[in-house]
Amino acid sequence: MYVAIAIALLVVGSVLFHVLSPWWQTPLASNWGSIDTALDVTLLICAAAFIILNLFLAYMLMKYRHRPGLKAHYEPENTKLEKRLTFWTGIGIAGMLAPGLIAWNQYVTVPKDAAVIEATGQQWQWAFRYPGADGVLGSASIGHVSDDNPFGLNPRDPYARDDVLVETNELHLPINRPVKVVLRSKDVLHDFYVPQFRAKMDLVPGIVTYFWMTPTVGGTYEILCAELCGVGHYQMRGTVVVDQQPAYDAWLAEQMTYGQILASAEQARVQLASRDTPSTETLASARMAR
Template sequence: MAVAIVIALLVLGTIIFHLMSPWWMTPLASNWGSIDNALIITLYICAVAFIVLNLFLALALWRYRSRAGHRAHYEPENAKLEKRLTLWTGVGIAGMLAPGLLAWNQYVTVPANASVIEATGQQWQWGYRFPGGDGVLGTAAVAHISPDNPFGINPRDPYGRDDILVETSELHMPVGQPVKLVLRSKDVLHDFYVPQFRAKMDLVPGIVTYFWMTPTKVGTYDILCAELCGVGHHNMRGTVVVESREAFDSWLSEQMTFGQLLAQNEAARNVRLADAGAAMTGGR
């Protein structure tokens, strides 16, 4: 009897906690309302199952408790009950899977007008690359990564010369524009996640992953790494600024291209060689 009361109180407490809890999803700031819908439908289906099953358990414990003059009826099989359980379990599973499958179909279908941004993760920071005037990102590979080429862009690829490089943790996006996020990792598993965008994806060493989304609200949001990537995992943060197209274009025009980076590195190398030569001459 006491156990039945405890189970019923547990169900009641869970419902009250959920209704009064201050912890809920962050405000949506992208087009992925379908992901929210899939999560909420799953939550409600699981909630109904939790409440019904636990209240049935409490009722069974109370109604069929041990009492003098009552004898248990042994029934090893009940085909009718099994069919009902199978039916409703199937309905519940289908109800949880269908919204997610519909959302996933949209998730992997990138709009033709989506712009491209590459996000590169490493322990424990982010870097970003935008295509230049040609609209195409140059090829990149781990073999090309060096202190002078942190993104690993192929210096022989002409499409990479006008690529725009952002080595700070702050990313800018224009509001209302579909964006395809191309993801690469330099070292271990990472995950690009902005809670308000809902969309996320792992960065896997050796392969290129992607997802797409459309920012719908102007604002500044946190970029988190949602994959345990080492002792500095908690510090792998960034910010994404969603702003008007005019503000975004202005910010983008201030960033350095890969061609400019190569020229800068070459100029610095020539200065070092000149200084070294002058030092040797003076030493004689």
């Protein structure tokens, strides 16, 4: 009797908690409404199963509770009941899988006109690379990573020279334009996640992964690492700014390309070498002093 009442109160409390709770999804800011739909369908099916089964259990406990003069009937098998349970369970599972499969098919089918950027994760920061005027990202490898080449770009690849490099944890994207985000990790597992975009994907060392989405709402959003990646995991945060196309183009034009960085590094080495090399006048003065 008391157990049945407790189960019924648990159902009512759970439903009220979900209906009245302030902790719901963040506002959608991308094209992935199908992911929200898949999650909503799963929630509704699981909620219906939870409510029906638990209220049925409470009803059975109440109706068939122990009372003097009543004897329980033992029935080891009930083929009719098992068929019904199997049928409705199959309907529920199919209902949960179908929206997810539809969303996944869209998720892995990148539009042909999608722009391409690269996000690189390492403990505990983000870096980003954009294709230059040629529209192609140059090749990169962990074997090329050094202090002078943190992105690991192939210095012999002509497509890499005009790649735009951003190491400030700030990613800019144009609004209403599909973007394929290529993901690489320098060290351990990370995960690129912006809650408002819904889309996310792991960064796996030695493997290039990707996802795509279309930002639909301008503004500034927080990038999170959704994979436990070490003691500094909590501070691996970044910012994504969704701009109008003119503002995005102006920002991109202000960033340094790989070729410019190489030229600046070479110029700095030449200047350093010239300071370390004694001038002709200095050598002459040293000979006269001897």
